[in-house]
Amino acid sequence: MSPAGPHPQGPPADALLQDAEEDGDLEAEEAGRDARAWEREYADERSWEMLQEDDAGLLRALDVTAQQRERRRRHLAAPAARIRRGMIRYLVLVVDLSRAAAEVDFHPSRMAVVAALVEVFIREFFDQNPLSHLGIIALRAGVAQRLTELSGSPQSHITALKASLGADGEASLQNGLDLARAALAPIPAYGHREVVVVSSALTTCDPGDIHAAIAACKKHRIRCSVVGLAAEVYICATLARLTGGTYTIATSEGHLRDLLLEHAPPPPALQQDAPASLIRMGFPQRQPDGAASICACHADLRLDGAYVCPRCKARVCELPTECHVCSITLMSSPHLARSYHHLFPVPPYDEWQASSSSAALPATCFACQAGLPGVAGGATGVRLVCPRCARHFCFDCDAIVHESLHNCPGCECRPAAPDDPPG
């Protein structure tokens, strides 16, 4: 790979010159028109030279600073200020199962990759939005087919999708939007209506005017987003732009996963989208184990305890749900608390700069005791400082704190400051 390297026999001067010319040509070629994006990634960055085997036999990058900065960009981009979000979401997931979904550019096929990632997405969605509902629509053979009704049970969606995999015919975006709009019509006004289309096809084969369907979605305040697997399609971009959604194209399986999971946290919401209201909710008590009861949702005899609706005393076997008898929303307080971190996010950490006072640097991460960079014999990478409590953290804890824990361990170990979220 390095033609400019020293020749062992010591070649004549003109040969060296020629080598240098060739080298220049090669470089121009690498940087220029012929190199594809993925080739450039390998040719320019030479990522394999940056690897080193550690004590445990795992490959580690020699200097991970740049890589870590790249990965931090994502949650730095997230807004830190408190913004209003649509916490109670009604989302229709439109999965394209047309002929294009059988393409094998994703392995083993687009359809299989989408099915696996949609499962991840559904679990993450209900983890982050326990009060929300989701339904699945499949686009296949020119028609839209409702796989599941809007409901709050992740498992039923996943089984329904897995049971009906199989690519056929054309995709019709208009039919999908119309069916999604029909599904979202009866939901209460405070709910946020959303459609996420996972699209493999580059065409849409519609029975009527798709622009009318888009206008209807806009009128009903349905936020439509599209995640594409192939290439950008004009009508999808228009749909996302007009309805306030996002349109993204996945370049790889990992990228598709990231793009899908971007739809898991509740999106920022405008006040006029969904007027605020007080929702009547019940907080059922759990019956002690061992008492036999028949649950209202499955009509099964259960011995392992059930929840009792405080209004009509019907028994349900899982929360959150809607009472099957009096249709009140049944909820437990942890479910509500699970959503609070969206409202009180941890401020992003700042990267510590070597120029700022280097006296008395902690050698280890406050949270996990791993060695930090910046001191003699320390690890490579970035060192992060919380702007509120000024403790130092490692890169991994930064990711944990902002992506899964949603608490700053340092800030939790000091008296509450006035700018902290209320408890």
Place this chain on the structure above:
Amino acid sequence: MAQGTVPSRTDDVSLMVITLEINPYIWDKHGMGAAFSIQAMVEQMIIFVNSYLLLHHQNQVAIITAGTEGCAYIFDSAASKQGPSNAQPAATNGSANGVSEEGERGIGSILASRIQRVVSEAEQKWKDGGSGGEPNRTTYLSGALSMALCYVQRCLRGPKPQPQPRMLCIHGSPDAPQQYIATMNAMFSAQKLQVPIDVCMIGGQDSAFLQQAAHLTGGLYQKPPRPEALLQYLLMVPAMDLHSRQFLLAPRPAGVDFRASCFCHKKTIDLGFVCSVCLSIFCQFSRECSTCGAVYTMARPTPAAGAKRKEPEA
């Protein structure tokens, strides 16, 4: 995020992260009332940690103290095993103060001296603070749980086979309402990582936070009627590894209170109203949300007229 699913972890090597409450208010009350001093607790903890480490030669333990002055690592068995390569002289950072200098022999004495030092510092500050201003009486439980989870995840990033992690929370003080969100966040994170939180309440009252933590994460909650026999309880219940728990009958709490308390009167309610914008809970209808200021545009909501009755799910 989901670093290790259960099969990738070995089932007999455990990692236990212990959060130990050293709030002088609790221990003071105990010292007078229940004849259980903090010194006696430290002695019992040393026996417990030593016997836990004897269960398997690869067992790991880390101890975090939670007090009124913050939380700190006082013991980390992984650092002592790896030797000086991982040992950074950290004289400046109180939390990591030479965690790794000891060998296998001296766990007892080192643990005792560190706990004593932290406790006496806390007591000193408590006495100093008594003269001026309102001293802080709250234990930073959420901070200790957050640090413990970061530590667990660090071990799960390490070489395979990974130990089965679990957390043990030895706690005494009542719940602090201002830590509700942070404690719940830590709990959900533990649930996602499949890290059970075992709880041993040595205080006078049950903790609703920790009851929920144990319930959600699949841990064991116990409130010993005689705290001075702490060691017996610890050896009987939280010392069980996760694999053995499938075959043993562990004490089960009578019930977990999942009811919410309203933000307006702090009453525990089973029917209430929830703001659709910020999910605050209220016990009575109002025109405006007192938390987020949203003005409710609709009249008193009734159960949606168009709401369909659901089909029984298969």
